[in-house]
Amino acid sequence: MLQYYDPAKGLDVSKDYGTPAFNRQADRNTELVNLTIDGRELAVPAGTSIMRAAALADISIPKLCATDSLEAFGSCRMCLVEIAGRKGFPASCTTSVEQGLVVRTQTDRVAKLRRNVMELYISDHPLDCLTCPANGNCELQDVAGEVGLRDVRYGFDGKNHLSASKDTSNPYFTFDASKCIVCSRCVRACEEVQGTFALTIDGKGFDSVVAAGQAQSFMESDCVSCGACIQACPTSTLMENTVIDQGQPQRSVVTTCAYCGVGCAFKAELKGDQVVRMVPHKGGEANRGHSCVKGRFAFGYTTHQDRITTPMIRETIDDPWRKVSWDDAVNFAAARIKTIQQQYGRNSVGGITSSRCTNEETYLVQKLVRAAFGNNNVDTCARVCHSPTGYGLKTTLGESAGTQTFDSVEVADVVLVIGANPTDAHPVFASRLKKRLRQGAQLIVADPRRIDLINSPHANTPYHLKLLPGTNVAFINAIAHVIVSEGLEATEFIARRCDSEAFGRWKRFVKEQKNSPEAMASITGVPAEQLREAARVYANANNGAIYYGLGVTEHSQGSTMVMGIANLAMLTGNIGREGVGVNPLRGQNNVQGSCDMGSFPHELPGYRHISDDTVRHQFEQAWGVTLDHEPGFRIPNMLDAAVAGHYKGLYCQGEDIAQSDPNTKHVEQALRSLDCLIVQDLFLNETANFAHVFLPGASFLEKDGTFTNAERRISPVRKVMSPLGGKADWEGTTALSNALGYPMNYNHPSEIMDEIASLTPTFSGVSYQRLDQEGSLQWPCNSAMPDGTPTMHVDEFVRGKGYFAITEYVATDEKVNKRFPLLLTTGRILSQYNVGAQTRRTANVDWHERDLLEIHPHDAEDRGISDGDLVQVSSRAGKTVLTADVTERVQAGVTYTTFHHPESGANVVTTDNSDWATNCPEYKVTAVELKKVTAESSWQRDHDAFSIKQRGLVDTEVLP
């Protein structure tokens, strides 16, 4: 019987097909080729390797250097086959199928050849299988078994590599060269999957060895510790230290990473309820089997000794913490909240949902605020990162979310990256982007700083438009001006899909001479001709895709810039199909989800306005309460109201606003003004130093739920161990709500999702059962789109006609002057995540033990600052001291730092300027002056003293 390859049936992700699909996109509709393998007639897509064709028919051909995450290499000579009518023994991995081939994978002759090859391998391989970390999970061992090797005739006394030394420089894995068979899988994984090119094969013939960098240790080399090489290694040459220490895992659970907005799927590999290692899941549609140093290795924080696992309360923040039961803690909190509301009114309390917690948990916190507190004072971390994305995309396109899948980048021809640093902040997406760049796609980067993406090996020379911080809108208008004035717009698309009146108005606006690149050059600092060229390249692309990050949103005109980006995509017809679109790279794992779940004070779940009577009544009916129709406070408004004395209680789940929010001194003053601060977190974080109630949080390994990534992909989070603090976060919220007198009774997060689905049209088709079947689902998922929506706005925009919003450039109030002549901008680094609460409690600190201040050599010289000096950064908001990193990565006039360590006080310096539409803080532009100093700032001294004092208020049993 002819066996057809049916892509619709899907592949078994637990199986290695040896070589990748010839072309994932084309696989769906390529012509099929008929051939016979071991007497079975098969039909597979043209271009498929014989090895893969065989694997698709469940015929296994022995292999060592082949794996389906890498292109075929043909070096191990283990996969040899015989083809009727052909001479010799071609390698099945590098030989493509052809019409009518008759292949035999098992003959006496190939069996003998394979045995002989294996004999050579084993003659230079330690025979310590029983004590080897890969024992039970070693491809070399398996293949030696398959080929039936019984004897090594050469003996083991010849020249060999058995005494090669180990490289243990990386904290997470060991490179044991004595086990290496030089299959090059690690080298190719570093190139093809990760795109870093840190590894190579050094030497020739017998002397060939895997080498990191220029014969450096792994840690000294360019290695970014993504784990792709370990994933690819068929032996124990590259092995996780946790496996070396603990042995092979016994079972695995597929879950979703709790770091950035890429939302990688991982297999948590376990022994009992102990995580031995996290392995990227090949079936994960966001990451397609890849990972980064954070998700792959930095999970040790989940069992760190700093975890607080018992509820605690105290009268004032100067009192010692008292360990109490959950009941006592929530009753104490509820009583305080009620007293505050009696004294200061219903609106004097509120909550912050966590962009790190699950959808179900954020949903419950906003429900608690609206239903139990009786107001709409609920906000989330997105306030300080992507709230302008919500506003800007809703206004122009009609939906507050990105338009594509991550797969989409595989068919993009021109990629415009604005204000994002994917290799550091969204590394797995960056690897997929770099792969596309190596295939020839053109990159345009608009960023004040030279980000690593610009140096991608083997990519076309990118355009780097080095605009000045705070001039995004001037820049995007100039790009649009070029496209319109040179007649490069997609006239037919605009006429068919967009609001013509708005377009006409916008076109007149953008054509004005003031928006030309020549007129804007003095503002943006980008040479007009360079900008014109880049604009033409983007406009003329078959598929032009825009990816952007917080360098777009965290500005006084963040919302305007998001609209400018949407305008640009519509103008060029780059929306509504694969390879194009407007792609916000979300910061935290569940920022998208927390916004979707109604975490904003003016919106109920599904981005529906609280003043909409029909929608509100649905929720009132379902929740059995009357809801306030007025929006509530945003985080900055809460803080202002707290300082003013009429906002007194805050329930803060899984956020550290004392470190992450701008103008730290203002935040601290606000937190000190509260009568009841309830912090639910893994650790006693900066915010908890000001808290009266501490509820122990649960890590992503300790609960069931879902996260939604930047692609709108809802992915399951699965519990692999019991919550260390006794309750998952959703259980903590229900306990608090019940104590407040508003009953919440759920037995499992799936019931919360069912409630969300029943109340939210874009989620109506989502359930745990469907997620288990599908792996993940992209909203909107409902009766109109039962399998979810990979690409949005395909036939029409969610709002109907696309809306071109006028985007006038209005300079920020945060201006440089004589006193503050430089611009500070902030960002992230690969090894650390956000406030660092998690990553600082892992070996990731080996890469980044403190935040540095990047200064251009000219600015450093003017001020007598050398590399490594202590430098005071002063702004209109405050002063802090950081260590100087003199580098040309930043342009003259611009200085840069990260905010991963609390003692750095990066946010002591940032101001309370914010986006005009959403109050998203302007983290990216602060006028500063630098001065060489010899000691830390007074804020840092006070902060240290306060931190030490606060730590002293915790029982040593709780925090050793």
Added chain:
Amino acid sequence: MATAELKHLIKMVNQISKNIATDESEQAVIDKTTIHIQRFWAGSMKRDIMHYVERDGRGLEPLALSAVRQLTKPRT
């Protein structure tokens, strides 16, 4: 003397009126600013800025001032 909280509100209204509908008529700017505040601000913030405009109003740009005058008092 405006409190810090009020100063922020004043700045916010000015910012909205400067950004929301550039290139349109003054009345359009005023109307859109009013709608924006209506849709996104908490009731107490609306009340505070309205009180301020009733008794003082200094620091608000002319269009911002008109926008606040058009606000309807929150019901709660």
